[in-house]
Amino acid sequence: MTDLQKKIQKSSRFTSMLFGYLCIFPFWGLLLACTNLWGLLRNDDRLLFTFAREAPKVSRGELFLYTLLMISIYLLATWGMLMARSIFRQISEEYSPFNPIHVKKMRRIALFSLICILGKALLEGWAMVMQGGRFSPDINLAWFLLPIVVYSFSFILDYACQLQAEADTTL
Numbered sequence: 001m002t003d004l005q006k007k008i009q010k011s012s013r014f015t016s017m018l019f020g021y022l023c024i025f026p027f028w029g030l031l032l033a034c035t036n037l038w039g040l041l042r043n044d045d046r047l048l049f050t051f052a053r054e055a056p057k058v059s060r061g062e063l064f065l066y067t068l069l070m071i072s073i074y075l076l077a078t079w080g081m082l083m084a085r086s087i088f089r090q091i092s093e094e095y096s097p098f099n100p101i102h103v104k105k106m107r108r109i110a111l112f113s114l115i116c117i118l119g120k121a122l123l124e125g126w127a128m129v130m131q132g133g134r135f136s137p138d139i140n141l142a143w144f145l146l147p148i149v150v151y152s153f154s155f156i157l158d159y160a161c162q163l164q165a166e167a168d169t170t171l
Helices: 003-022 024-042 050-054 060-093 100-130 141-170
Strands: none
Touching: 003 024, 003 060, 024 060, 060 100, 100 141
């Protein structure tokens, strides 16, 4: 194993642990959304989000749908983080980072990121409407760079996987 491969494995091990710790944030949001759902199901206003308690004209059905959508966004975010963690964990255990499975996972991560960014912005706009304001989703175009870059790098990694497979067959 070359020094570069050792550096790749070492940095991948660190990044895998980092993604493992970063999974705490979307998982925490998921737990809060589930608590809100539990409060809606039990008719216990103490367990509801702050905006849900402060919006008196919002029906329970709207809050229930909003909470289900939040849960799905946090599930996708957590799943994407766990997929990123698994990519780096597998790279730290293998001798080569060029695996076609990583390409598929990167494309899924890009899709999940895009859905989470759009979904969160639209749900925040909907929350403004539920609080008596007007619908104005805060969509920052800079956030769309992440899924675009990850998706683009997946094609570069796909090409590298093809080159690695070709090199392996010629040896």
